[in-house]
Amino acid sequence: MRLADDERALSRVLLAPAVLYIALLVGGPFVLAIIYSLTSISLGGHSFNFVGLQNFQAALRDPSFRRALGNTVLFAFVSQILVLVLASVLAIALQREFRGKWLVRLLILLPWVAPISLGTIGWLWIFDSIYSVINWTLRYLHIFGATTWPIWLGQPKLAMVSIVTVQVWRTLPLATVILLGGLSGIPQDIHDAAEVDGARFFRHMFQITIPLVLPISLVATLFGFVFAFTDMIVVYVLTRGGPFDTTQVLASLAFFKSVDGGDLGGGAAVALFLLPVLAAAAVGMLHMARRAEVT
Amino acid sequence: MGQRFTRRQMIKAAGTATAAGLLLPRKGRAAKKTLKILQWNHFVPGYDKWFNNQYIKEWGEKNDTDVIVDNVGIPAINTTAAAEVSAKKGHDLFLFLWPKPVYEDEVIDHREIYEEVEKKYGKPIDLAIKSTFNPKTKKYFGFSDSYVPDPVNWRKSMFDEAGMKPDTWDDVRLAGKKIKDKRNVPVGIGLAQEIDTAMAMRAILYSFGGSEQDEQGRLVIGSKNTVEAVKFVKALYQETMTPEVFSWDASSNNRAMLAGRASVVLNAISVTREAENKNMMVDGKPIGDDIWLAKPAKGPTRRMGLEHVMNVYVIWKFAENIAGAKKFLVDYVGNFHRAFEASEFYNFPCFPKQVPDLKQMLQKDSKAKPPDKYFVLADSLDWATNVGYPGYSNAAIDDIYSQWILNNMFAKAAQGVMSPEDAVKEAEAKCRDIFAKWKERKLL
Amino acid sequence: MATVETKNIRKVFQEHTAVDGVDLQTREGEFLVLLGPSGCGKTTLLRMIAGLERQTSGDILIGGRVVNEMPPRERKIAMVFQSYALYPHMTVAKNIAFPLKAQGAEPKTIDARVKTAASMFGIERLLQRKPRQLSGGERQRVALARAMVREPDVFLLDEPLSNLDAKLRHMARDELQQFQRRLKTTTVYVTHDQVEAMGLGDRIAVMSAGKVRQLGRPQEVYDDPADTFVAGFLGSPPMQFFENDGALVGFRAENLLPKAVYSSNEPLVSFWYRVTRVEDLGADRLLYGSLRDLAPDTKMIVNLPSTIHVPLTPGEAYEFACKVNDLKFFDPKTGLRIPSRPLRGKA
Structure with missing residues (x-):
């Protein structure tokens, strides 16, 4: 087996699965x-x-x-702004020693380990x-009257609030853990x-702690941002874009257009509107990764 | 001296292990044929029990075939189909619960099955043809064995109190308002992005003389009648409903009705069956006994309801056992009487001669109170129609349906974010794009 | 200027007692070294003085005030950490300015004092750099500059030289001492390195197992160890012991010399020393061997300065001697010093 002794050839062979993976699963689609x-x-x-x-023009015409x-x-x-703020608070709180800390940590991590569709349901x-x-x-506490209460998923603004809430609930654990790692x-x-x-x-918080976790929290935020930008599961389970398409996001709209409606071309066009933002985010991440290497 | 591995040895060892894995003997293939079926988790559990544990075994023995059924939830149907088509691999029989004309190029022409079944068991109903035939290409893109009617479910006691019956849409509106004012129980017709809303809105639209397309498949959604229907729904919403209907999913109206929180809903018989099977109580009384069924309400133009679910089996061109799948469908229609019973009258036959005693059976249901509660469904063929009435369920109609364009047209006007006229105009513009798109793709 | 005093300080971590009743008092402007092996409690003691750790019991006084309840910032102390703990995201200038900003000093004052501090340590040209761009020695100076910039009453230094290489350490030690002499700020310095302790300290507190075994000037601690621990911890090689008449007798390797070297009027104790090996180290000669008559089985090292030219052959025994006062006697059970007494047996 000559390959085993040839450093360069070997490195290519060992890298090949990763390259193949990227080419097939990312580049291909x-x-x-x-x-x-x-x-x-x-x-x-x-x-x-x-x-x-045409598909792009049609999309732009569509309210x-x-x-x-x-x-x-x-x-x-x-x-992501909410996640950043809440994750910081949680991570700082979790750094302190207190009774039952492991339980609190577990509870905060649960949304992350539970299957998201279950959680969203x-x-x-x-x-x-x-x-x-x-x-x-x-109502029991007499804050709402007997006949009216908010219909969380039935009014456009409330529905959006609900969706953001669930997304925050869902990405908070990861951000907290990342920040906790940064803090420790x-x-x-x-x-x-x-x-x-x-x-x-x-002063301690804003001049020492926060600047020192800033690089890693930026990475966490950027990941969360890309994740939120491309994700549709919360919308799909909670409102399916309703009421009357007021909570639709690009990913869910693309899904409904292509998989349910059958219009693959139109769906792809909608999805591709994500591209510039994601490209910018990717550049940002690469930049930060490089900076992290130097430090 | 301890053993030390050189890199070369490591790589060799790993390579050998991998090769061994690849060379492991696989299970030999049985000479027996297999038939793979995908369908939903039936709403009536008894149906799946009969189909999965009894019927397919009998059929498999007679035909020397292993029949495998995979049951999935409704949301997985479209995604699974998309995956099977792009992989060109999957089940031999795939059950959609709605017409799926978009896959026309991917499926065999199901004409032969219709012909064979017609020879043996008589003519299919028009609804089946309208849901599976493309008049442009003359191709049958699916085979429909059964449909599910979509009657009005109403609270007998409440309507009695209001001194009315849900016979016309105006009755629903007037009685609904009385009941809401008096009992604070609203009408439960959804205005959300889900199937029950889609069917209810089409029932109203068609009853008011509007429709997406005409008989020849021309787009006519922008008609005056459509505007009238939208205006009616707006008034119906404002007078009889609450904003909760904007947030509903397909099971919300069931839940509302069974919780005593709706005076009238449009749904299949799933509501009453659930009440009967689980013996549900509201205010100490069995709620099922107070939920009565009615034919769809009459509008200014006609009395028209929808199929609630349209069974459409398709056989992919890439299916491995096409002949077996065809035979299975033909035989299934031959056994449909048993299917009708197993589904507790949920699935109605597309080949009515197979259930000649349908009326008698509906007259004395074992669970219903009164026993003839389900008898209103007996003439469902007179009023149940397909999505896309009076034309065919084509790709454009399916696209409009899937993007909930009509649902949203009604909902926007009802919530007052748009005037009825503007909502119709917006929907028309979207539909026009969609029709153009599918014409260009030669499916209309 | 202030003194630091600890009164019966104890620190118990769960099961383990880290500091076990320490009474210490520094003098004004004194350089006090806490010396001991790792785990002896010296760093914990320092952190309690700083206020970073709360003592389990006892009082800490700085400048005569009890500071038990005060957070570090109110104790008028400055601390230099073993890792230097520079703020990695700030320039050197900002690092040094940080304590002043925290005090709310005027920007002008801050500038001036940062400059003064920087010039004192010769790091003016580094002011705009980030810590990661500095060498170990430079970092240490920045840490010192940051500590002195707000003119604390007390310096607390936690092994500040241990991250430097040996050569740098010598120079840094010298600088550190000069700097402390100049400022005359009371300093408590923690180290496990006896050379540092001997070289820097006005007094040394030798600690072991959470207790101060001996407090005294370097020479005192070296020459007159209070117990066998101190005797065995200081010196290279440490004090050597042999048993005699129910006592442990200790002496230092450099105190035993050929009898011929001494002038006749000193009170001496002499031994026959059998040499087994000679190591010539240039400045010294190290002899390995044993006391032929008193402790033939105990290895003893003798350190002869190269200025003594007596020829020595391995295998032979020679008559060596030490001053009477250089023999220290300890209780073998408690390890504590006991009064000197004559040796028994044939020397």
């Missing part, structure tokens, strides 16, 4: 999506007629698409128009030094 978006292909069709930018585009941005930004029940746990509780990566000496140097809580 990506190229396919671009091709689809320029054709009139349908789910069951063999016709591959080139239609230029549901414009709404979905706005929703996607809103959904990604708002959920739980939320479906929480937001249900008839059996909503929140509503029954608040700061040597205790640094904290001690800051304390001896006279830093009080806020």
